[in-house]
Amino acid sequence: MSADDLAQSTDTAGAAAGAHTVNLGMPVVIGERHGMFGATAGQDTTGYGGLVVPIVLPGASERPYGGWFDACVDDLARALQERGTAYAEAVDKVVVDRGELTVFVVREHLPVVAQALRDEAALRFEMCLGVSGVHYLGDTDNELHAVYHFLSITNGNKRIRVEVTCPDADPHIPSIVATYPANTWQERETFDMFGIIFDGHPALTRILMPDDWPGHPQRKDYPLGGIPVEYKGATVPPADERRAFN
Amino acid sequence: MAADQGPDMAYASADHTATGGAEEFLDSPVFTVSGAGDWDDLVDEATSLHEERIVVNMGPQHPSTHGVLRLILELDGETVTETRAGIGYLHTGIEKNMEYRSWVQGVTFCTRMDYLTPMFQETAYCLAIEKLLGVTDDIPDRASVIRVLMMELTRISSHLVCIGTGGMEMGATTVMTIGFRERERVFQIIEMITGLRMNNAYIRPGGVAQDLPHGAIDKIRELVPEIRAGIRELELLVNENPIVKGRMVGVGHLDLAGCMALGITGPVLRSASLPHDLRKATPYCGYETYDFDVITRDSADAYGRLRIRLDEMYQSLRIVLQCADRLEASVGEPVMIADQKIAWPAQLAIGSDGMGNSLDHIRTIMGESMEDLIHHFKLVTEGFRVPAGQVYVAVESAKGELGCHLVSDGGTRPYRAHFRDPSFNNLQATSIMCEGGQVADVIVAVASIDPVMGGVDR
Numbered sequence: 100m101s102a103d104d105l106a107q108s109t110d111t112a113g114a115a116a117g118a119h120t121v122n123l124g125m126p127v128v129i130g131e132r133h134g135m136f137g138a139t140a141g142q143d144t145t146g147y148g149g150l151v152v153p154i155v156l157p158g159a160s161e162r163p164y165g166g167w168f169d170a171c172v173d174d175l176a177r178a179l180q181e182r183g184t185a186y187a188e189a190v191d192k193v194v195v196d197r198g199e200l201t202v203f204v205v206r207e208h209l210p211v212v213a214q215a216l217r218d219e220a221a222l223r224f225e226m227c228l229g230v231s232g233v234h235y236l237g238d239t240d241n242e243l244h245a246v247y248h249f250l251s252i253t254n255g256n257k258r259i260r261v262e263v264t265c266p267d268a269d270p271h272i273p274s275i276v277a278t279y280p281a282n283t284w285q286e287r288e289t290f291d292m293f294g295i296i297f298d299g300h301p302a303l304t305r306i307l308m309p310d311d312w313p314g315h316p317q318r319k320d321y322p323l324g325g326i327p328v329e330y331k332g333a334t335v336p337p338a339d340e341r342r343a344f345n
Numbered sequence: 346m347a348a349d350q351g352p353d354m355a356y357a358s359a360d361h362t363a364t365g366g367a368e369e370f371l372d373s374p375v376f377t378v379s380g381a382g383d384w385d386d387l388v389d390e391a392t393s394l395h396e397e398r399i400v401v402n403m404g405p406q407h408p409s410t411h412g413v414l415r416l417i418l419e420l421d422g423e424t425v426t427e428t429r430a431g432i433g434y435l436h437t438g439i440e441k442n443m444e445y446r447s448w449v450q451g452v453t454f455c456t457r458m459d460y461l462t463p464m465f466q467e468t469a470y471c472l473a474i475e476k477l478l479g480v481t482d483d484i485p486d487r488a489s490v491i492r493v494l495m496m497e498l499t500r501i502s503s504h505l506v507c508i509g510t511g512g513m514e515m516g517a518t519t520v521m522t523i524g525f526r527e528r529e530r531v532f533q534i535i536e537m538i539t540g541l542r543m544n545n546a547y548i549r550p551g552g553v554a555q556d557l558p559h560g561a562i563d564k565i566r567e568l569v570p571e572i573r574a575g576i577r578e579l580e581l582l583v584n585e586n587p588i589v590k591g592r593m594v595g596v597g598h599l600d601l602a603g604c605m606a607l608g609i610t611g612p613v614l615r616s617a618s619l620p621h622d623l624r625k626a627t628p629y630c631g632y633e634t635y636d637f638d639v640i641t642r643d644s645a646d647a648y649g650r651l652r653i654r655l656d657e658m659y660q661s662l663r664i665v666l667q668c669a670d671r672l673e674a675s676v677g678e679p680v681m682i683a684d685q686k687i688a689w690p691a692q693l694a695i696g697s698d699g700m701g702n703s704l705d706h707i708r709t710i711m712g713e714s715m716e717d718l719i720h721h722f723k724l725v726t727e728g729f730r731v732p733a734g735q736v737y738v739a740v741e742s743a744k745g746e747l748g749c750h751l752v753s754d755g756g757t758r759p760y761r762a763h764f765r766d767p768s769f770n771n772l773q774a775t776s777i778m779c780e781g782g783q784v785a786d787v788i789v790a791v792a793s794i795d796p797v798m799g800g801v802d803r
Contacts, residue, residue, distance in 0.1 A: 130754070132754055132755065132756055152755065154733060154754040154755060155733055155755070156733050156734060156735075157733075157734055196734050196735075197476055197477070197479065197734060197736055199735075199736060199737065201735075225605050226605065226608055226610075227608055228608060228739070228746065228748055228765050228770075229608065229748075229765050229770060231750055231761075231763035231765070233735075233752050233760070233761045234761075246735070246750060248737050248748065248750070248765070250746075252619070252621055252626070256626040256627050258627075258737065260735075260737060279606075279608070280606045280607055280773075281606065281607050281608025281609075281770060281773065282608075283773060284769065284770070284772075284773050285769075285770070288769075305433075306432060306433055307432065307433040307436040307802055307803075308433065309433070316441055317440065317441055317761075323438075323441060323442070323444075323445055338442065338445040338446065339445050344726065344727035344728070344757055
C-alpha cells in the first residue's frame with residue numbers, strides 16, 4: 100500500500116467521521132450533573148437555585164496526536180485495510196486525553212480491530228487487560244460503553260484503549276474472546292454488571308451476581324440500595340439518599 | 346416356598362387388577378418408577394463411560410480454596426478431567442459504592458478489595474485520580490518514597506501469606522507458622538506508620554495521610570534483618586525439601602503462550618521466563634530510581650512461582666532499605682501536595698487522649714480564620730472536583746497488573762471506578778493448570794496463582 104493510498108484513506112476517514120456527526124475537536128456533552136454546589140462561571144453558589152452543569156467529555160482529537168499515537172493509528176489503518184475493512188468505517192473517532200490514546204470503534208468492526216491489534220507486528224498488543232463498562236445515561240443511543248485496555252509488551256509497553264458503544268435498547272457487542280481468551284471472564288463480568296450482551300462469547304453467564312439475579316447492578320439507573328442506620332438517636336440514610344454535593 | 350412366593354403373587358394380582366380395569370389404555374406407554382425404559386439407557390450410557398466419574402464441588406467453604414472460591418471438578422478416579430471456577434461469593438459491590446462517595450472516601454473502599462495487598466489498590470486509585478487532575482508531577486518526592494516503601498512492605502506480607510497458606514494446604518504447617526510470624530513483623534512496621542494492619546486508607550490523593558512517626562525508620566532498620574532471616578529460614582525449609590518439590594515441581598504448568606493468551610501477569614507470568622514487571626516496564630512513583638532485579642524462572646510451574654516469590658521478597662527488602670535511606674535524608678519535607686484545593690489542611694498528631702488531633706489547626710480555624718474553617722468543612726464533606734475524562738493506571742501488585750480505570754464526570758465523586766484485579770484474571774488459568782492432573786495438584790496449582798477472593802469478587 101503506497102503512501103498516497105494511505106493519505107487517501109485518511110481523507111476518507113475524515114469524511115466518514117463527518118457522516119458520523121462527530122465534531123472534530125469539540126467536546127462531547129453526554130449529560131447533565133445536578134447538585135447543590137460547585138457552580139462556576141458566576142452561577143448561583145447558594146445551592147438553592149439547583150445546580151445544573153453539563154457533563155463534557157473530551158471530544159475527537161485532531162492530528163497530530165503526538166508521540167507514537169500517530170504512527171500507531173496509521174498502523175491500525177493499514178492493518179484494517181489489509182483485512183478488508185476501511186479505517187473510516189471501523190473507527191468512529193480517536194481521542195487523545197491525558198496522554199492516553201482512545202480509539203472509538205464501531206461495534207460491528209470490533210473483532211477485526213482486535214485481530215489487527217494482536218496480529219499486526221507493528222501493533223502487537225498481545226495483552227488484553229479486560230473490558231469494563233461505563234453507563235452514560237445521557238449519551239442518547241450510545242448509553243453503554245465497553246472499554247477495553249490493551250498492552251503491548253513487545254513494542255515497548257504501549258497502552259491503547261478501545262471504546263465501543265451500544266444503545267440501551269440494543270445492548271449487543273461482538274465478543275473478542277476468540278482473539279483474546281483473557282476476556283472470557285471480563286466479558287462475563289461486564290454482562291453481569293451492565294447487561295451488555297457479547298455476541299459469540301462461549302458461555303455468557305453471570306459471574307459475580309447469583310444466576311437468577313434481576314437487573315444489572317452497575318447501571319446508573321440501578322439503585323445502590325441500603326437501609327437507614329440509627330446512630331445516637333439520629334438516622335443516617337443510605338448513601339444514595341443522602342444529600343449530595345456532586 | 347409359599348412364604349417367598351406370597352408377596353410376588355400379591356403384586357402380580359394387584360397389577361392384574363389395575364390393568365384389567367383400564368384395558369383401553371394398554372396401547373399407551375406405561376410410566377413406572379424407571380420410566381418407559383429410556384432412563385435406564387441414559388444411566389447405562391453414563392456408567393459405561395467410567396464407573397468412577399463424579400463431579401465434586403470443592404468449596405466455597407473448603408479451607409484450602411483461599412476463601413470462598415468454588416471449584417467444580419469432574420473427576421475420573423483421582424484424575425481431574427474438567428475444572429470450572431465459580432466465583433462471586435464475596436461480591437460486595439465496592440465499585441458501585443465508590444460512585445456514591447467522594448474521591449477521598451474511595452480510598453477506604455478500594456483498600457478492602459484485595460485485603461492482602463491494600464496499598465496497591467490505594468496507590469493505583471490515587472495515581473489515577475492524580476492523573477485525572479493532572480497533578481502527577483506535583484506529588485512530593487517524600488510521599489512517593491513512602492508509597493514505594495508501603496507497597497514493598499505489602500508485597501512482602503502478601504507473598505508471605507501466599508507461601509504460608511500454600512504450605513499449610515500441602516500439610517506443611519511450619520511453613521505457615523513461619524510465614525505468618527514474619528508477616529507480623531511486617532505488620533509491626535505498617536501498623537506503626539499507618540495505625541492499622543490492614544485496610545489502611547493511608548495513601549490519599551495528593552500524597553499520604555500522615556508523615557512517618559518518630560522512630561519508624563529505626564523500626565524498619567531493626568526489623569528488616571529479622572524479616573530477611575525469617576525468609577531465609579523459610580527458604581532453607583522449602584527450597585530443596587523433597588516433599589515440597591515432589592508436590593510442586595511440574596504442577597500447575599502454564600507456558601508463556603498460555604499466559605499471554607489468558608492475560609496472566611505477575612509471578613505466574615514471570616515463572617514462564619518473561620521478565621515483565623510494571624515497576625521496570627512503565628515505572629511509577631519513581632521506581633526507575635531504585636535498584637532491584639526482576640526475578641524470572643523458566644519452569645512455568647508452581648515450584649518456580651514459589652521460588653520467584655521468595656526471591657522477590659529479598660528484592661523488596663532491598664527497595665525498603667533504599668526507601669529508608671531516602672526518608673532519612675528528606676525528614677521534614679511535605680508528604681502531601683501543596684495545592685490547598687486537594688490536600689486536607691491538617692497534619693494530625695497523636696494527642697494526650699490517644700486520638701489524632703492538630704491543636705495548631707484547631708487554633709487557626711476556631712480562633713483566627715473562619716474561611717479556613719469553611720474551607721476545611723467543604724473539602725471534607727463535599728470534596729474536590731475532578732475534571733471530566735477517563736484514565737487507566739496500572740501498578741505491579743504482588744499478584745500482577747492491578748489496573749484502575751477511573752471515569753470522572755467533573756463532579757466530586759467517581760462516575761465509574763473499575764479495578765482490573767490481577768487475581769480475577771489469573772484465576773481463569775485454573776482450568777488449564779488443573780485438568781489432567783490429580784485432585785491434590787489442584788490445591789497446589791490454585792495456591793500458586795495466589796487468588797484472594799476479596800479482590801476477585803470486589
